[in-house]
Amino acid sequence: MALDIRVPTLGESVTEATIGKWNKQPGDAVKADEPLVELETDKVSIEVPAPADGVLEAIIAQEGETVGVDALLAQLNENGAAAAAVVDEKAATKTTEKETGTSAMASAELIDIIAPSAGESVTEAEIGAWHVSVGEAFAVDDPLVELETDKAAMDVPAAAAGTLAEILAPTGTVIAPGDVIGRISVGEGATPSAPAPTATPAPAAKTNGATTSMDPSPAAAKMLAEKGISADSVAGSGKRGQVLKGDVLEALDKTTAAKAEAPVQAPRPASSDDDAVREERVRMTRLRQTIAKRLKGAQETAAMLTTFNEVDMGPVMDLRKSYKDLFEKKHGVKLGFMGFFTKAVCHALKEIPAVNAEIDGTDIIYKNYAHIGVAVGTDKGLVVPVVRDADQMTIAEVEQEIGRLGRAARDGDLTMADMQGGTFTISNGGVYGSLMSTPILNSPQSGILGMHKIQERPVAVNGEVAIRPMMYLALSYDHRIVDGKEAVTFLVRIKESLEDPQRLVLDL
Incomplete structure (x- = not known):
């Protein structure tokens, strides 16, 4: 039986959270009360435990996504004693699927997503935006990814209904007609491959001058990078001094308030560091x-x-x-x-x-x-x-x-x-x-x-x-x-x- 794993109540005034880190991947065995995923709100990080023994069947909300209360996070396959046996077997054998970070049900079938020809004189294209993320479901003919050529942009439709199992060519990759750029999983019980980790560890944060080994949360690290702020300058309120998204927002509010209250001074020379905070770099399309x-x-x-x-x-x-x-x-x-x-x-x-x-x-x-x-x-x-x-x-x-x-x-x-x-x-x-x-x-x-x-x-x-x-x-x-x-x-x-x-x- 499949159990839905949903976002729990986050607090009286908190209506949304950001997916921090999944501790398990599709196909992994889990035990009751084992932490599955970390959710980040503006003020705190919370862990969502497994409601029962079983196997994590599918991840619906990916890391970095913002979700509301009661939103569907994942599905757990629970089969009573059989599920417990699966847990023991996986813990003992560490199967090849576990080692490679991929899993699929026996009835699932993987289909290659092949870059189509864009014209007689077009020999290459560039991957634009992926319209779906790994694990996301879609219908036949739904657009999966945009290809950019020298002349135009074109969408590659889904050859069959299913879920996106793997992205082989991320945005910006130059490919040729006929290249395999991804794979979709079709059939009953299809589950996606685990996406390769892309996050770069952020520098260690400080709390009241004390250095801690806890990296900023993913949402906080993203905001720090966007605003050009050093993690060392933000006091963390999370576990072991971890910097959370709310800490960064509070630091920004304090900076804004300080500027507003500061006495008017003579104009100072422009700083390239100040300008960089207000700039946005966007990849130029082909x-x-x-x-x-x-x-x-x-x-x-x-x-x-x-x-x-x-x-x-x-x-x-x-x-x-x-x-x-x-x-x-x-x-x-x-x-x-x-x-x-x-x-x-x-x-x-x-x-x-x-x-x-x-x-x-x-x-x-x-x-x-x-x-x-x-x-x-x-x-x-x-x-x-x-x-x-x-x-x-x-x-x-x-x-x-x-x-x-x-x-x-x-x-x-x-x-x-x-x-x-x-x-x-x-x-x-x-x-x-x-x-x-x-x-x-x-x-x-x-x-x-x-x-x-x-x-x-x-x-x-x-x-x-x-x-x-x-x-x-x-x-x-x-x-x-x-x-x-x-x-x-x-x-x-x-x-x-x-x-x-x-x-x-x-x-x-």
């Missing part, structure tokens, strides 16, 4: 690293300039207002601005092919097609999916494809094919409120168009001042291949198409 390298490379390689113009968005806005309901009903997609801009760009590229070309050594490659990249901001960084053969599409088809690519980008479902082969890029900083910017080239392309916020401004129309919805346009281009005259003409053609949308229909 995608962000690639973005940084390519954007810096574009600056170093191209002779980049930017030219500006402004466009009256009134005609396009009037057209959208008149036909948006009919358009959405017929095509199943909303009529936005990107369809108009994409078609205007395609018309201008036909007239000024240098903006659609790229340099390869001492050659210029002119593209007789228009694959338009649309920059999309995601929580993991900027990605540029590509609308292929946009020059052959209708505005409705462009809007449908942009909608599909935008959803895929936000959901992390973009493929390598979705982001390759672009010949020109459109970036819309206006959605974030940008009034003017100088977009950076998406190498090896020779041009990028920056859209901005539509803002009503007074302008001269037929000799009179009128309030019109205006947008600034910016074209950044590679001056090695595009002359100034061509760049200005290109931007003027876009302006003309947007201010007179009939040109797009008549191909003028």
Whole structure:
């Protein structure tokens, strides 16, 4: 029979605790009243004993997790006399499973988690975040871990329902397609492997000037490291002078109060130690690293300039207002601005092919097609999916494809094919409120168009001042291949198409 081991009542005003240290691992035999796990509150550490003889079947709450009162900590397999026999047998024989720190029920099966292929030209990826921890249960197709490539991030789903038995590739590990990055345990009675210890012992704490051999509790050690405080400067109130989380919080409160009561003094020179306490170091994702390298490379390689113009968005806005309901009903997609801009760009590229070309050594490659990249901001960084053969599409088809690519980008479902082969890029900083910017080239392309916020401004129309919805346009281009005259003409053609949308229909 399986017994639930739960968080006991911690005190009248204490509602949560942190898992300190598990004294037993799944598969270990235990006896009644034997301490299983240490819980840490702000003021004290307590041990949770085994309610009966048996075998620790599964650990639900891992070390470092914060749990509330009555939360499930683990499960104990109790079988009366049989359980006692198991205890004696394990104590006498010290089986191989005990020595290796892993155990599994006979009916459990281990399945490898294999890194999938991320595309034809992708030879490696980096482990991002594991969505589940060792011992945590999940359903089939639940995301287990995120892989980061130079182009995008992708989740690896669970091939079967079970629990995560082992993590072989922790966050930050560079792996190749086909590598085994972890194992899941499936089947009745499946139990996880014990995770390898990762904590580094903290320095010994002092209590009233006396050094003790008790290390700070795990929660306290973590907070000491985060705040940049030495354990020697904090008095411990735990057993044998152990520094607890509450001791660190109390020390921080005293420091804050002392600063508040201190008389105002003349500014002192800035200290790098003070700054370090307020800093946070976060690992740069592989995608962000690639973005940084390519954007810096574009600056170093191209002779980049930017030219500006402004466009009256009134005609396009009037057209959208008149036909948006009919358009959405017929095509199943909303009529936005990107369809108009994409078609205007395609018309201008036909007239000024240098903006659609790229340099390869001492050659210029002119593209007789228009694959338009649309920059999309995601929580993991900027990605540029590509609308292929946009020059052959209708505005409705462009809007449908942009909608599909935008959803895929936000959901992390973009493929390598979705982001390759672009010949020109459109970036819309206006959605974030940008009034003017100088977009950076998406190498090896020779041009990028920056859209901005539509803002009503007074302008001269037929000799009179009128309030019109205006947008600034910016074209950044590679001056090695595009002359100034061509760049200005290109931007003027876009302006003309947007201010007179009939040109797009008549191909003028």
